[in-house]
Structure formats: C-alpha cells, structure tokens
Amino acid sequence: MALDHSRSTEVFGHARTVIPGGVNSPVRAFSNVGIDPVFYDRAQGAQVWDIDGNAYLDFICSWGPMIFGHGDPEILDAVRCQLDRGVSFGAPCEAEVRLADLICSVAPGVEEVRMVSSGTEATMTAIRLARGCTGRDKIIKFQGNYHGHSDSLLVSAGSGVATLGIPDTPGVTAATASDTMVATYNNLDSVRSLFEAAPDQVACVIVEPVSGNMGVVAPQEGFLRGLRDLCDQFGALLIMDEVITGFRVALGGAQQLFGVSADLCTYGKIIGGGFPVGCVAGRERFMSNLAPAGSVYQAGTLSGNPVAMEAGLAQIRKLAREADRLYPQLQRKSDVLFGGLRDAASQAGVQVQVNALGSVGTVFFTPDPVVDWQTAARSDRDAFAVYFRAMLDQGLLIAPSQFEAVFLSDAHTDQHLQAFLAAARTAFAQVANR
Structure with missing residues (x-):
C-alpha cells in the first residue's frame, strides 16, 4: 500500500x-x-x-x-561548540588550517588545500587553475561524468542532466563548449586521439576515478594509470574529482585505492560532515598559482566557514581513527x-x-x-x-x-x-x- x-x-x-x-x-x-x-x-x-x-x-x-x-554525536558536539563562538567570520579561522593539515596528511599527493563552498566550485577552480598553470585552453572530460554545473563541465554530463533528459549545454556558449573535449570512460584510445587532435592545447583531463553520476562504474584495470601516463606524455594535468569517492571508498579515496596520484583533486561535502563545503587540493607547484600566492584568481566569502570546518575536522578525525x-x-x-x-x-x-x-x-x-x-x-x-x-x-x-x-x-x-x-x-x- x-x-x-x-x-x-x-x-x-x-x-x-x-x-x-x-x-x-x-x-x-x-x-x-x-x-x-x-x-x-x-x-x-x-x-x-x-x-x-x-x-x-x-x-x-x-x-x-x-x-x-x-546526527553523529562527535560531529554535532563540534558544531554546537562552534555555534556558541560564531557562525561565520568572513575571515581566517584556525579550524580551516587544521582541516587542511588533516587532508594533506591522509590524501595521497596532497600538499596544499584551498577551501571552497561546494564540489561544483572546487571543480570549477581546478579547471581554471589547470588552465592557468599550463597556459592552455582545452580540457578533456568523459561522457557521463558529472563535475558540477559550471559551464565547461556540463558538456556530456551525467547525473541530473542525464536523468531529466536535458539536451547538452543550453545556456552554455558554443565557444565555451568548444574548449571541452569528450572522451569515453574506460577507453584510453579515445583519450589519446583527443590529445593527438589538439597537440599542446589540452590543459587537463578531469575524471571521476570511480564514476558515480552515470551510476557506479569502476575504472577497468590500467585505465587510471593510463590517464596518468597520457597526461605526463602530453604535458597536461590530471584532475581526479573525488567528490563522491574521497574519504568514502578508502580514507585516502580512489587515489589510495588504485595507487594513482593526481596533480589536482577535488572533494565535496564529506569533508564538512554534510555541511556545504568543498576543496581543491594538490601539489604545491600547482596550488601555489592560486591568488594571493599566484595569479589565478579564486575567492569566496564563506570559504572556510568555521562551522563547516569544525564539522569536517570531527568527521575526518573519526574516519582516520576508525579506518581499520x-x-x-x-x-x-x-x-x-x-x-x-x-x-x-x-x-x-x-x-x-x-x-x-x-x-x-x-x-x-x-x-x-x-x-x-x-x-x-x-x-x-x-x-x-x-x-x-x-x-x-x-x-x-x-x-x-x-x-x-x-x-x-x-x-x-x-x-x-x-x-x-x-x-x-x-x-x-x-x-x-x-
């Protein structure tokens, strides 16, 4: 009934x-x-x-x-404690430094972290950063992979776009779409052919290391390692979108599980215990290009929100403590x-x-x-x-x-x-x- x-x-x-x-x-x-x-x-x-x-x-x-x-008690206690001290400062707080330290300590290859307010903002920032680091315009993504709703990443997206049968990229300009090249997931030949069609033009490959937005589809043997090798060969950055897999498939995410490190990676709401939060993370030589250390601009008034940071600290500390x-x-x-x-x-x-x-x-x-x-x-x-x-x-x-x-x-x-x-x-x- x-x-x-x-x-x-x-x-x-x-x-x-x-x-x-x-x-x-x-x-x-x-x-x-x-x-x-x-x-x-x-x-x-x-x-x-x-x-x-x-x-x-x-x-x-x-x-x-x-x-x-x-309603995990440890996370709720951390949130309640912070609520008594303040909901938002729009300014630095110590908790964001502690959370960045913690992510760096458990995520493979992560040396620096920039906090943002959502997974979409994280992937958008990672793409801009890859373009700024390489001086190139084009990106490669995979059909059915969803990386948030920023313009260049809605081409051939999965998730809600696929569910609702919405045609690709309404509201996204042809010029923006033309810089997004679409490969077939689990098919390295399709990636290589795109690199070869646009030599010295591809800034990055962005991938869900385990797809979660066309349903769960795991990488076949050698796929992620092959992406790493192709990016190295053609001078592009490898971005792993770990908004779903990060801290969920393993403490160190898919990078730990499959033994393949990205140049940049993105995380979402799991690092805030469910609060609206995300981050872009990666190696210092790339992350240092973000303003104010570098010239690639990114900003957010609520980035590093103290309530979300304390919730995230409680969650990831518990994950690390109980991982085994x-x-x-x-x-x-x-x-x-x-x-x-x-x-x-x-x-x-x-x-x-x-x-x-x-x-x-x-x-x-x-x-x-x-x-x-x-x-x-x-x-x-x-x-x-x-x-x-x-x-x-x-x-x-x-x-x-x-x-x-x-x-x-x-x-x-x-x-x-x-x-x-x-x-x-x-x-x-x-x-x-x-």
Whole structure:
C-alpha cells in the first residue's frame, strides 16, 4: 500500500509557484519516476522522516557525506561548540588550517588545500587553475561524468542532466563548449586521439576515478594509470574529482585505492560532515598559482566557514581513527547488500547489472555489463521507476534516478540490509509483472 504523502504534495504544489520546478536541485525532482518529490523533516542514524510522518531507511546519505549516519554525536558536539563562538567570520579561522593539515596528511599527493563552498566550485577552480598553470585552453572530460554545473563541465554530463533528459549545454556558449573535449570512460584510445587532435592545447583531463553520476562504474584495470601516463606524455594535468569517492571508498579515496596520484583533486561535502563545503587540493607547484600566492584568481566569502570546518575536522578525525574498522565493515555490508540484490533480481527473472565498489553501488536495469555511458544509457528507465516507487512505498529511500548510487553508512545494521533486500524482492517482482 502506498504511503500517505499528502502533506508533501501540498508543499510541492506551493513550491512550484516560488521555486523553479519546485526543487532547488534537479536531482531531487521525482518527475522521471512518475510521482511528486517527498519533503523531509528530520533524520537520525540510518533513518529519515518526511513531513507526513513516514519513516524511511536512508540509502542516499545526503548523496554520500553521512558515512557515519545522521546526527553523529562527535560531529554535532563540534558544531554546537562552534555555534556558541560564531557562525561565520568572513575571515581566517584556525579550524580551516587544521582541516587542511588533516587532508594533506591522509590524501595521497596532497600538499596544499584551498577551501571552497561546494564540489561544483572546487571543480570549477581546478579547471581554471589547470588552465592557468599550463597556459592552455582545452580540457578533456568523459561522457557521463558529472563535475558540477559550471559551464565547461556540463558538456556530456551525467547525473541530473542525464536523468531529466536535458539536451547538452543550453545556456552554455558554443565557444565555451568548444574548449571541452569528450572522451569515453574506460577507453584510453579515445583519450589519446583527443590529445593527438589538439597537440599542446589540452590543459587537463578531469575524471571521476570511480564514476558515480552515470551510476557506479569502476575504472577497468590500467585505465587510471593510463590517464596518468597520457597526461605526463602530453604535458597536461590530471584532475581526479573525488567528490563522491574521497574519504568514502578508502580514507585516502580512489587515489589510495588504485595507487594513482593526481596533480589536482577535488572533494565535496564529506569533508564538512554534510555541511556545504568543498576543496581543491594538490601539489604545491600547482596550488601555489592560486591568488594571493599566484595569479589565478579564486575567492569566496564563506570559504572556510568555521562551522563547516569544525564539522569536517570531527568527521575526518573519526574516519582516520576508525579506518581499520570502518572500511572493511562497509565492504562487508556492501557484499551482503549488492550480492543479495543480484540474487533477488535473478530469482524474480529481472535482468540487471549490479555495479558496486566499496560502500557505493547501482542496480542497472539492463542485461549488458555497464562500463561507460553508452552501456549505462541502455538501462530500462521505466523499469527503474517501478522499482523506485515500490521501494519508497516500503520505506526505503534511494536516489530517484537510474544514474545515481546507493550509499551505505556505518549506521546501517544487518537488519537494515535485510529490510532493503526484502523490499527489493517485492520491487523486482513488480518490475517482472508490469
């Protein structure tokens, strides 16, 4: 039986009169799954409650940063303490230095950090910095990789752009788009051909080391190492967008997991314990080109916000302290959940691909292996919509898009995993019988 969402429907109706589309980020829209979005009221541990009073097991985790679950006491204590001292200074605070020190100590190859207010701002800054360091204009990105909504990175983007079927780059000038070259993920030949077509013009390659915005797609053997070698060969910088993978797939992110270091990397809300924050980080010889040390300008009034910095310090200190326990435990949970989903789909006669790495994974409604955007795009989105609605009706909160990830947290128990699998068996049966 469907849950009562009457209050959410009422609020959404009003929201559409004052907010474009009724939501402040397109990935929150439920239009592609055929229902109105749900509005949430509170969260604790592995659960969230909507404004109608319905409880859900949360497998979105605020799109990743709630790796310890909602309302972690250490993070909340740090935030409360800072709130008594001040919410925002618009000036330096010691916490931003301590957090930068901590990131440098655990992230491979990171020597300096510039705090910003979002992952989008971080990737935008990294691109500008790469262009400033190299004196080149063109960049290479990958079809289906999403790096935020700045102009040059919306070409062939995944995530909400793919979910909503929006044509590439409306509002982005042809001149801007022409400087963005698009390669095929997991295909080194496509990258080499772009370098060879524009010799001495490519400033950087930017990549999600594990894609999370066309669904979870892991790099094939040698792909990241090959990108490193191609960038070195052609004099370009390698930027790894670790907004999803950073501090989640390992303490040192994908760079630690795969043993490949970037010249620059970007992190998002996980470094602020869920607060709006991001950073661009990397080697000193590149980072030192940022103003005021260098001539590449970047600024932000709320960059290094003290509340977000204290939350981030608490989160990353806890991650570092508990890494030996946490990451193997998350992997165990991943094996149980995503392995169970494969079995449940098979028993229902539904053809899916379940891609998972560490504590993130995606169920693709396609019989074919998913290794890039072309194979991800073959997924049956109508089948996903049936699956999503069935999961929501049973109190399971997952992202309302075929091209997003399920996130696991330390707060998810074995009972929560079994509840997910039980709901999924019902959902797969509905897909099979549609």
